[in-house]
Amino acid sequence: MTAYLDRLETIQxxxxxxxxxGRRCQIVGGGSKPWLAHASAAGSTxxxxxxxxxxxxxxxxxxxxxxxxxxxxxxxxxxxRVMREAGQMLAFEPPTxxxxxxxxxxxxxxxxxxRRAYAGAVRDFVLGIELxxxxxxxxxxxxxxxxxxxxxxxxxxxxxxxxxxGVITEVALKCLPxxxxxxxxxxxxxxxxxxxxxxxxxxxxxxxxATTWVDGRLYVRFAGAEPxxxxxxxxxxxxxxxxxxxxxxxxxxxxxxxxxxxEQLMRMSCRATVESLEGFNQAIEWGGALRWLHAATEExxxxxxxxxxxxxxxxxxxxxxxxxTLNELSPEVRALTARLKAQFDPYGVFPAVVSS
Amino acid sequence: xxLGTLMKLPSLLETLxxxxxxxxxxxxxxxxxxxxxxxxxxxxxxxxxxxxxxxxDELVAVLKACHAARVPVVTRGAGTGLSGGAMPDPxxxxxxxxxxxxxxxxxxxxxxxxxxxxxxxxxxxxAAAAHGLYYAPDPSSQIACTIGGNVAENSGGVHCLKxxxxxxxxxxxxxxxxxxSVVTLGCEGLDAPGYDLLALMxxxxxxxxxxxxxxxxxxxxxxxxxxALASFPTVEAAGAAVGRIIAAGIVPAGLEMMDxxxxxxxxxxxxxxxDCEAAAILLCESDGTPEEVADEMxxxxxxxxEAGASDVRLSTSEAERLRYxxxxxxxxxxxxxxxxxxxxxxxxxxxxxxxxxxxxxEAMSEKYGLRCANVFHAGDGNLHPLIMxxxxxxxxxxxxxxxxxxxxxxxxxxxxxxxxxxxxxxxxINQMCVQFSPKELTRMHExxxxxxxxxxxxxxxxxxxxxxxxxxxxxxxxxxxPMPFAELERF
Numbered sequence: 124m125t126a127y128l129d130r131l132e133t134i135q136x137x138x139x140x141x142x143x144x145g146r147r148c149q150i151v152g153g154g155s156k157p158w159l160a161h162a163s164a165a166g167s168t169x170x171x172x173x174x175x176x177x178x179x180x181x182x183x184x185x186x187x188x189x190x191x192x193x194x195x196x197x198x199x200x201x202x203x204r205v206m207r208e209a210g211q212m213l214a215f216e217p218p219t220x221x222x223x224x225x226x227x228x229x230x231x232x233x234x235x236x237x238r239r240a241y242a243g244a245v246r247d248f249v250l251g252i253e254l255x256x257x258x259x260x261x262x263x264x265x266x267x268x269x270x271x272x273x274x275x276x277x278x279x280x281x282x283x284x285x286x287x288x289g290v291i292t293e294v295a296l297k298c299l300p301x302x303x304x305x306x307x308x309x310x311x312x313x314x315x316x317x318x319x320x321x322x323x324x325x326x327x328x329x330x331x332x333a334t335t336w337v338d339g340r341l342y343v344r345f346a347g348a349e350p351x352x353x354x355x356x357x358x359x360x361x362x363x364x365x366x367x368x369x370x371x372x373x374x375x376x377x378x379x380x381x382x383x384x385x386e387q388l389m390r391m392s393c394r395a396t397v398e399s400l401e402g403f404n405q406a407i408e409w410g411g412a413l414r415w416l417h418a419a420t421e422e423x424x425x426x427x428x429x430x431x432x433x434x435x436x437x438x439x440x441x442x443x444x445x446x447x448t449l450n451e452l453s454p455e456v457r458a459l460t461a462r463l464k465a466q467f468d469p470y471g472v473f474p475a476v477v478s479s
Numbered sequence: 480x481x482l483g484t485l486m487k488l489p490s491l492l493e494t495l496x497x498x499x500x501x502x503x504x505x506x507x508x509x510x511x512x513x514x515x516x517x518x519x520x521x522x523x524x525x526x527x528x529x530x531x532x533x534x535x536d537e538l539v540a541v542l543k544a545c546h547a548a549r550v551p552v553v554t555r556g557a558g559t560g561l562s563g564g565a566m567p568d569p570x571x572x573x574x575x576x577x578x579x580x581x582x583x584x585x586x587x588x589x590x591x592x593x594x595x596x597x598x599x600x601x602x603x604x605x606a607a608a609a610h611g612l613y614y615a616p617d618p619s620s621q622i623a624c625t626i627g628g629n630v631a632e633n634s635g636g637v638h639c640l641k642x643x644x645x646x647x648x649x650x651x652x653x654x655x656x657x658x659x660s661v662v663t664l665g666c667e668g669l670d671a672p673g674y675d676l677l678a679l680m681x682x683x684x685x686x687x688x689x690x691x692x693x694x695x696x697x698x699x700x701x702x703x704x705x706x707a708l709a710s711f712p713t714v715e716a717a718g719a720a721v722g723r724i725i726a727a728g729i730v731p732a733g734l735e736m737m738d739x740x741x742x743x744x745x746x747x748x749x750x751x752x753x754d755c756e757a758a759a760i761l762l763c764e765s766d767g768t769p770e771e772v773a774d775e776m777x778x779x780x781x782x783x784x785e786a787g788a789s790d791v792r793l794s795t796s797e798a799e800r801l802r803y804x805x806x807x808x809x810x811x812x813x814x815x816x817x818x819x820x821x822x823x824x825x826x827x828x829x830x831x832x833x834x835x836x837x838x839x840x841e842a843m844s845e846k847y848g849l850r851c852a853n854v855f856h857a858g859d860g861n862l863h864p865l866i867m868x869x870x871x872x873x874x875x876x877x878x879x880x881x882x883x884x885x886x887x888x889x890x891x892x893x894x895x896x897x898x899x900x901x902x903x904x905x906x907x908i909n910q911m912c913v914q915f916s917p918k919e920l921t922r923m924h925e926x927x928x929x930x931x932x933x934x935x936x937x938x939x940x941x942x943x944x945x946x947x948x949x950x951x952x953x954x955x956x957x958x959x960x961p962m963p964f965a966e967l968e969r970f
Contacts, residue, residue, distance in 0.1 A: 187722035188829055189730075210728050233670060246675050247647050262919050268827040269640065269859035270899035272633050272682050273907070273914055274942065275923050276646065279678030283670070300728035322588040326612065328699035328768070350770030392668035396589040411589075412668040436668050448672040455662045460673055462929035466922065476673075 127194075130177050131261065134290055139259035141171055142470035148173050149474070150286040152196055152228035155220030158442040159232055159285050175227050178292055183267070186211055189298045190250065190267050195227030195291040202226060206298055214242035214299040216333075218376050227291035233283035236375040237333035237344070240395075240409035241325070242299065246282035253293035254281065257468025267295040280463075285445035287474050288467040302332065302346035304353075307370065308361030310341040314399040314407065317341040321410045322395055329355045335374055337381050337406040344371060374408075381406050385442050387419045389427045393436025400430045415441070446478045491548045495530055495572070498540040503578070505529035514555065514573050518620070519563040519906055526553065526567035533578045535655070535691045542689065543659035545572055551935045552657070554685040556596065556628025559620040561823070562904030564632065564684045564940055571938070574689065576627045582606050583692070590697045591650055591667065596627025596690045600634075603695060612697035615642035618900070619808065627690045633682030635900035637733045637807075640858035642698065644900075646681040653692035654680060657931045667694055679926070684902055685937040687930040701766035704732065706800045707779050709788040710757035714738060717759035718833040720786035721857045724763065727782050729775060733764035734858030735807050738837070741814070741852040741865070742806070748813035751806025754790055761788075761857065762807055764800075810854040811865065818850070818867030820876075822883050825907075826890030827899035830860045839889055840864055847882040849875070861899035862890070888913055903941045911941075912948030920945060 141148050149160060149170040175196035183192040186209035193202055200219040206212055216236030217229045224234070230252070235244040251265030254277075265271060265278035281288050312320060317336035321343075325331050330347035342364065345355045364370060373379045382388070395411035404417040418424045424440065431438035439448040449457055457477070464476045496504050505511050506528045516523040527550065532538040545552050551571035558565050567573045579595035582603070586592070587610035592603055600621040604613040617636035618624055624634070630652060633645045642648070651665035665677035680687055711717035717736055724731065737745070737760050742753040753760055761783070765775040776793060783791045794800035806813075814821050828836055837853060844851045850867045864886055868879040887897045887910050897903075897910040911920065923942045927934065 185829075185831065187725045188831060189725060190829070233675070235670075240669060243643070243647060244670065246678055247643065256922075260918050262916075262922060264919065266827075266894070266896050268829060268895050268899070270635055270644065270827045270856070270861045271896040272900060272902050273896050273898050273911060274903070274919075275687075275926055276633070276678050276682055277922070277926070279646070279675045282675045282678070283672070284674050288674075300730060303728070319588075322590075326587060326590055326610070326699055328611070328702065330768075330771075348767070348771045348774045350774050351768050354768060354770055392666055392670050394586070394589050394591070394667035396586060409669055435666075437666055437671050439672055451672050453662060455656070455660045456664070456673070456676065459662065459676065459929065463674060463926060466925035466929055 127178070131255070131292060134173055134255055134292075135259040135261065137171055137173060138255065138257065138472055141472050142257065142259065145470070146171060146472075147474070148472050150175065150231075150290050152176070152225035153198060153220065153223035155218075155223040156228055156232050156234075159228070159445060173290055175225060175290060175292075181205055182293065184209075186298065189269070190295060191298055192267055192293065192295045193226055194293055196225050198222050199224045199226055199229055207301070210301050211298040212301050213248065213296065215239055215245045215248055216242075216375060217245060220376065226294050230282050230291055230294060231284055231286050237335065237371055237408065240334070240412055241332050244282075246279045248297045249278050249282060249294060250297055251295040252278040252281060252291055254289040254291055256289040257470055257472040261292070265295065269297065285474070287445065287464055287476050289473070304349040305332070305344060305346040305367070306352050306356060307342055307344045307364040307367035308356065308359060309364050310343070310361045311339060312336070312341045313339065314405070317407060318396070318399060318411045321407075324359065325410055329359065333371060333408075334410050335406065335408040337379070342370070381415070384417070387417055388441040389416045389418045389424060389438050390441045391416060391427060391431050391436055391438045393431060393434045397434040397436065400427065403427070445474070446476060449476060491544060491550055492528060494544040495528065495541060498532075498537055498544065499530060500533055503531040503533065503537070505531070511573075514558070514567060514575070517555070517558040517560045517563060517565040519561055519566065519904065522563045522566045522905055524567045524569055526571055526573035527569060529573045529575060531575045531578050535579070535653075535661070538574070538576070538579065538689065538691060539655050539659045539661060541572070541574060542655055542657055545935065546657050546659065549933055549935065551938050552689075553937050554631070554689050556625035556631070557599070557620075557623045559624040560628060560632060560902060560904065562898070562902040562906040564902050564904035564937070566905055568938065576689070577625065579691065585610065585697075587612060589667070590699070591694055592697055593692060593694045594626055595692060596630070597625050600624050600626055600629055607697050608700070611700050613700050614648065614695055615698045616645050616648050626693050626695065630681055630690050630693055631683065631685050632902045635861070637735060637856065639856070640734060641730050641732050646678055648696045649677065649681060649693060650696055651694040652677060652680055652690050654688035655691050656688050657933075657935050661691065665694070682902070684904065684941040686927050686941055687936065701732070703769050703772045704764060704766040704800060705772050705776055706733070706762055706764040706794045706803050707776065707783060708753070708792045708794075708803050709761045709763070709783040710754040710790040711759045711761065711787065712757065712789055714759045714837050715834045716787045717761050718830070718857075720761060720783055720788065721830060723782050723786050724779060727778055729778060729782075731763045731779070731858060732766040733762065734856075735762040736760070736855040736857040737807060737810060738853040740850060741810050741854050744817050744852060745806040745809055745813040748816055749805050749809045751802055753806050757789065762803060807854065810852070814852050814865045814867065819869040819871065821868065822866040822879050824862065824864045824866070824883050824886050825898045825901040826887050826895055827859070827861045828890050828893050828895035830857070832893040832895070836862070836889060836893060840886060843882055843885055847878045849879055849882055851882070856899070859899070860895065884910075905940055908940065908943045909947065911943050917945050
């Protein structure tokens with residue numbers, strides 16, 4: 124415990140020293156999402172590295188409370204292992220990056236996996252955080268109880284903040300039980316038919332926990348009580364996917380061949396019923412609310428952006444630096460983002476949120 | 480200061496009169512009387528004026544005028560809030576969103592609805608019912624409360640454990656900032672780049688902006704719901720049973736506990752069929768397909784019996800299910816019948832601390848010489864102790880206040896929070912000082928400044944100034960005085 128507090132103090136004093144000397148700090152977790160590292164934006168060649176790896180471990184876990192409290196640098200895979208033993212899971216199913224992804228980085232990158240459309244995102248499961256901000260102050264927001272409306276919700280605000288607000292040193296998360304039964308069925312469908320099926324089946328209360336359309340096939344993972352999964356299978360037919368766990372793990376970790384060239388992918392977040400954009404090699408997941416499109420040229424990317432803006436969604440280059448993704452927001456929201464950032468990090472210790 | 484007020488008042492009222500429809504501006508005490516308080520009725524004040532825009536353009540123009548004149552704005556939905564969040568300020572314009580009440584769109588395939596902020600919570604579910612969908616968060620005032628107010632308060636309900644709070648069921652909001660700019664936070668899809676400003680806006684109690692449109696997630700309506708009613712010989716056994724249900728991998732749609740003082744009060748009132756000899760009762764609801772419900776209920780019943788329930792009854796019809804719920808939903812008014820006055824507290828605790836907290840409350844009850852009934856959203860640890868007193872007896876009000884303060888401090892001490900779902904408002908503003916450090920409170924003030932540089936939106940609510948951090952305050956509901964929305968269920 125003392126060693127742990129020493130580590131926190133080291134981070135605090137490093138930040139304070141950087142603030143005093145006008146230097147920058149770069150937070151690094153497991154290094155599984157290097158594009159978040161702001162290399163260009165932050166001029167990080169001279170940045171002090173704040174490694175969270177040593178801030179690891181489960182602080183508190185009582186399955187019957189449905190709450191787990193972990194340190195910010197704890198690997199997601201490790202958290203899942205501990206929870207699985209108690210029959211529970213991180214329901215937002217974040218990528219684990221072969222054990223490298225940390226929970227702090229998962230919050231910072233708002234990373235959620237296949238179950239997101241049906242169970243919720245990482246932000247939906249965050250109950251509270253401890254954060255060391257750009258002044259070196261240790262602050263706690265939220266808590267470790269299910270319902271808490273005291274004060275502004277700053278623990279969820281940091282989801283998607285990409286290390287620009289502070290070091291996430293502790294996270295309390297809501298846990299859910301593992302489903303009793305799971306079965307994946309496959310359907311040969313074109314994109315339009317797949318979108319219809321994803322949307323209608325969910326709206327008709329089928330027990331769905333993931334949907335992905337890729338290579339002309341729709342993969343639907345049914346999960347829940349055994350009788351409910353059986354009833355869904357009887358209702359929807361389809362072909363049983365053998366080795367489904369591995370297939371979903373590959374999809375979740377983006378090891379599926381579709382993700383072979385991540386730099387060429389556009390990530391499109393939109394209303395689930397938006398028509399699919401023709402003429403692109405694409406995959407659809409999250410019930411239609413998340414689309415991945417291969418767009419290698421600037422012209423292709425412009426087409427995707429145009430289509431997405433018309434649909435009131437957001438299109439970002441996958442693995443783009445954080446500041447580039449913010450360009451998708453309106454000038455007013457960007458201004459709000461910059462003002463919030465200035466409150467957490469008045470000396471500009473962490474990477475900037477406006478392109479220099 | 481006085482001169483300044485005199486000089487700018489007429490011009491602001493003139494500006495507002497020009498912006499708003501003929502009956503959209505109330506300036507006389509008689510016309511403003513209905514707006515003098517929200518559900519926390521002992522805090523009352525008349526505002527400077529009441530503005531009732533009918534369109535977003537009008538609402539934005541009102542904000543711009545107030546911003547230019549540096550006059551504060553208190554936003555109000557239906558005024559059903561329980562923490563005084565919409566209590567007017569004599570120096571401020573009261574901005575009502577109640578007339579922005581259009582359901583703009585329902586997309587049944589995408590399971591979402593776009594609505595204006597004045598649409599009532601229940602009206603969304605009613606409109607979605609034709610598609611087999613509903614809006615899941617169900618605060619007890621849902622027949623009257625508006626979705627704009629729900630977003631401002633991050634409202635809950637009795638089905639939160641499984642279906643989440645408002646923050647889990649809102650996809651996007653359009654928000655007018657105090658300078659009149661309008662921003663969209665969130666996305667009709669599932670995420671937007673950058674900080675989670677949608678989460679920050681949800682539950683910000685009218686301090687950061689005014690919601691002008693809400694895109695909510697709709698949930699497929701479960702085909703069946705069934706409730707188990709279990710009696711326990713001790714409160715500890717009932718608390719342990721809740722832990723066992725969760726340990727069995729069950730997340731019930733609803734999980735509620737009441738102690739004997741509460742069950743006796745409601746039995747006399749609504750005859751729900753509760754076992755009044757039991758030290759505590761549990762209500763555990765399951766919903767889903769008939770197959771799922773049958774499977775889950777069988778497991779729930781087994782767990783309840785193993786946990787020492789002296790009696791377990793399963794609802795056999797929809798009428799019986801609603802009757803079992805009626806007792807729980809009438810706990811507040813039933814308490815009002817057996818005591819001239821009561822305070823309702825709203826702390827949340829880690830569930831395992833329940834026996835300790837209930838024992839402590841029992842000891843406090845003796846110490847202060849006041850009765851206390853306990854109703855409890857057991858699944859998510861949200862306690863509603865109802866402290867009974869008689870304000871006409873000298874000293875009882877003060878004792879009740881001290882009693883409540885001690886309960887909330889205990890909630891914080893065991894790792895919980897001072898408010899699970901009613902909000903801070905003005906009611907619990909002093910207790911924020913117990914829960915947050917000066918640095919954390921300062922950060923909240925700084926965040927407010929990032930949205931509202933001059934502190935014009937709902938000033939003095941939700942986040943205390945550091946020098947205010949002193950004593951405690953809490954909600955008082957008096958049977959003697961007319962309470963707004965007295966006809967609503969409160970739980």
